[in-house]
Amino acid sequence: MYNPISRRAALGATGLIVGAAGLSHAPAMAQGATAMGDTLAKVKAAGKLLAGVRNDFPPMGSIDTSGKAVGFGPDIAEVFAKKLGVALEFVPTTSRTRIPLIQNGSIDCEFGITTPTVEREKTVDFSIPYVWDAVGMIIKEGSSGKVADYGPPKKVATTQGSYIIDLFKQYIVNPDIVLFQEYPDAVQALRNGKVDAVGVNVASSVAYVRPGSGLMMSENMVRDPWGIMVRPNDSNWRNWLNYTLQVIWKEGTYKAIWQKHMGAEPDFYMYSPYMLQPGV
């Protein structure tokens, strides 16, 4: 049986062995307590929000020329930190590091591009969908926009660990999938003709599919919700995030940030397609 606790215990044990957790049991226990405890209280006590943001996924989250985190994720994180009245520290995350980082307490939550899946829910928790995205493919201008046309000998690419791999298998017969570590590499491979399509979240495609880029989007495979990722069994923190999300939606802050990065109004509504949660 799958047991989500044992991995944390393993990490704690490793920390103890390498001495990172200190000589006695106490620091390891403290880390365990952080992992299990009330993050909202912890953030307020520390006076700092450790926000995981993507550094490889413009315009959701990337690094600008001066090395600063920029994008929709960082901007939203800033609003949350302001609501809490605490300082803000960005911690860069990737598809591979995001879950270990939330487990070991390096981040308090991730404003990333993480879709809540059943497998992930075994290890972490998620807020209500904070972005409704879609999944499609970046293709070269003039090629077929139908996903099913990309079977062998055509090659489709995405990043290792992405659930788009499963979508490829669902929408394409025997797909030839090439997996890169980062999206910029995958798109570069498309430009150089190494692969014929790159499966991406539509929100992130804005950075690559621009007039004059020679690239365009295929039809959508699915619509895809993203949640703010938090540690499991931390209702206080998750409730606060859910509530604040809707508050900033109501205030119009969310829409302004979305408009700034996506160049259009959001084509979804917060909480449900029709209304905010009663009481907000």
Added chain:
Amino acid sequence: MRWSVIWDYREALLSGLAYTLAITALTMIGATLLGILVACLHQHPSYVVGRLAETYVEVIRNIPSVIKVFFLYFVAGLDAMPAAVLGLSIHQSSYIADVLDAGFRSVPREQSEAAWACGHSRLQILHHVLLPQVVTTVMPPLTSQFIEIVKNSAVAMLLGIKELTFQTQNIDVETFRGFEAATAVTVIYLALSLTIAGGMALIGRQLTWR
């Protein structure tokens, strides 16, 4: 801990190992041949050729292996496997050339001159005087270079080659059993490196006993 995950993914790990072995073996051959060539060119009497070899070593060893592999894949347009093997071969050849160069310099020139004066041919000098001494000097650092190739082969995963490290990360993202996967892969890399070290020690002994 759930070690059974290693068994569940045994086929993925084995195919990853096959890729790692292929990249390592091909790179070892390519890097050694290139390294010998560059070392010989460095010993070349012509000033220009010698300096060119020196420049090659300086430039190549100061560029990260990832850059070379990316350049060959994205800019030169090679396929993933050739790009990885050639990139790593070029990368490691500069170090190997340096090691061989040092080996030849370690034998005093007077020995060659004495052998030459005794009427030995150049080939005989190389065979009887230089090589036995050079091999003993060169074997330990050369072994380190070969082990370095084993570890550097993980760069291939950046081009989407499903080698050992790639498969390990796959286990991690699919099952979140990163600790078990990392432990297993550590043991495999260690076994690979120790095999190479053992093999090189054996070859070194064979060569010096002549």
